[in-house]
Amino acid sequence: MTDTLLNHRTEGSGTAPPLLLGPSLGTSYALWDKVAPELSAAHRVVRWDLPGHGGSAAGLIGPGATVGDLAVLVIALADALGIGRFAYAGVSLGGAVGLELAVRYPRRVSSLAVICSSAHFGGARPWEERAALVRGGGLAELARSADSRWFTPGFTVPELVRDHRDADPEAYAACCDALAAFDLRDRLARIGAPTLLVAGREDPATPPAHLREIADAVPGAALVEIPGASHLAPAERPEAVLTALRAHFGGDAASGTRVRREVLGDAHVDRAQARQTPFTARFQEFISRYAWGEVWTDPTLSRRERSMITLTALVAHGHSDELALHVRAARRNGLTPEEIGAVLLQTAVYCGVPAANSAFATAQRVLAEESGEPS
Incomplete structure (x- = not known):
């Protein structure tokens, strides 16, 4: 990775609609580990690291940086990857970058999801104090309190805490400078991209009221609250975040x-x-x-009917491995062992006795495994 481009990871088909994923302060793109692989089934997913975090060079930003500077870096990454228009989802600082992108580059952002974030982060002073603390003493002390700031009690993701500890102090402090200066409230109404706000109900850093403020200001925006989630919802409640993002980004x-x-x-x-x-x-x-x-x-056929057809086709073509998989699927779709046997008996007439004989052996093994009995 060059020193002029954000470190990133790309997943999914290169011909699928692009979706960029932004991280929270102190984390790397590992924040999306439980979400990105699922999203890559429908999208070309590009998740990126903040400067001085993960694999991104610390020198990409310096003292006095702004969220706008980070947005410029994201646009540069998209340009380098040949991505014109893209969907975007970001957490905390990454979400603020998404808001900035939607305001400054409206033709580039097709759809936006802002997760556990805000249009402002409590004023400049707390972030100026944190930046001074980090510049003077590094990140060890802040890393020790990461769990309480990021997750509900008793939950942790050691990899993310390690990312926090290993981040470059100067780059981290510059990101604090960006948060200190960030306030987009007077420009939210300019966002035209379809926008989803996702709040962690237990989030002390950016509580649901912050996301509700954005939802009320952005035309047509929707708000989802996730129970049992604190500040890093994609790591703590990935299934709920996936459900929300799939519904929003569609496909x-x-x-x-x-x-x-x-x-x-x-x-x-x-x-x-x-x-x-x-x-x-x-x-x-x-x-x-x-x-x-x-x-x-x-909806023309039920899943039960589709399972029957699929079993027949797999027997006809001798796909025994796929047949075993779809015998299990047929059980999930409500077929009884007796009904599966009846389907296979029908195949003996139209696909041939040898094919049905092999299919019965495969099905008997699978059904025995499910019941815990000897095959």
Whole structure:
């Protein structure tokens, strides 16, 4: 990574709609670890590090920096990646960057989600004091109190606390300078992008009232409050954040991923996403968008009926591994073992006895595993 560009990670198909994800002060793009892989099923996800955080060079900003300066760095990153118009979601300082982007570069931001953030951060003095503390003594003391500022009692993400401790003090202090100077309240009405505000109900840093203030000022904005979440909601309540972002950013692949999980199970989809590479990302996006987002969501047939058809097709073509997967899916979709057996018996007539014989063996093994009995 060059010293002139924000460190970043890209996930998903290069042809999918781009979605940029911004971090909170003191964290890296690891803040999105439990959310970005899911979003990448429908989007080309680019998550970035603040200057002096994660892998970004500290010299990208200096004393007296503004949130506008950070927005310029994000635009430079998008330009370098060949991204023109993009959706954006950001947490805390990353959310403030999103607001700034939507005001300053309205033609670049197609849709906006602001998470656990604010149009102002309590005035300049607290941030000036924090910047002076960090410039004088580093980040060790602040890192020790990160859990209480970021999460509800008893919850932690050690990787994020380590990111806090390892951030460059001068760059961190410059980000504090940016927060000290930030106040976008008089320009919120200029935001034209569809906007979602996500508040952590237990967030002491940017409580729901801060997000409500933005929602009231931005035309057409929506507000979601997440119970049991403090300041870093994507890390503490990733499922709830995913649900909100999917609904806001939309797309067949997003709904397809949901259906795929409901039919095939979380474990299978998690394994598929863990194995995803830049080479296979476009195919995975195609499967989520077309097979699961268009065909499996068509209400003409029930999921029970779709499972019967799928079992028959897999037997006909001898796809035993896929057959095992869809026997489990058929059970999730409400088919009894007796009904699965009846489907396979039907295949003996129209697909051939040898194919059905192999299918019965596969199905018996799967059903036995589910029941805990010897196959």
